[in-house]
Amino acid sequence: MSNISRWVFARNGNAVASVLFAIAGYIGFGIILGPIAVGLGLLARNQIAQSYRPGLHLAVAGIVLGVGAFVSNLVLAMT
Numbered sequence: 166m167s168n169i170s171r172w173v174f175a176r177n178g179n180a181v182a183s184v185l186f187a188i189a190g191y192i193g194f195g196i197i198l199g200p201i202a203v204g205l206g207l208l209a210r211n212q213i214a215q216s217y218r219p220g221l222h223l224a225v226a227g228i229v230l231g232v233g234a235f236v237s238n239l240v241l242a243m244t
Contacts, residue, residue: 176220179209183227190234199235
């Protein structure tokens with residue numbers, strides 16, 4: 166198993182998915198993918214608090230990036 170796959174699988178899956186959805190939200194469809202990323206990030210934070218798995222920083226990054234993707238795409242849609 167490569168080092169990348171060990172790194173990804175050691176983290177909370179929802180935290181990783183949150184960051185991926187947030188990045189995809191910046192590329193397109195951020196109005197839909199941004200809230201999904203925020204929801205997954207919040208879910209991951211709760212799971213990490215209960216299980217002490219690594220990935221808290223990824224969850225927070227997914228929340229912040231998800232809000233940014235949503236707001237930036239919302240502003241672009243309004244103009």
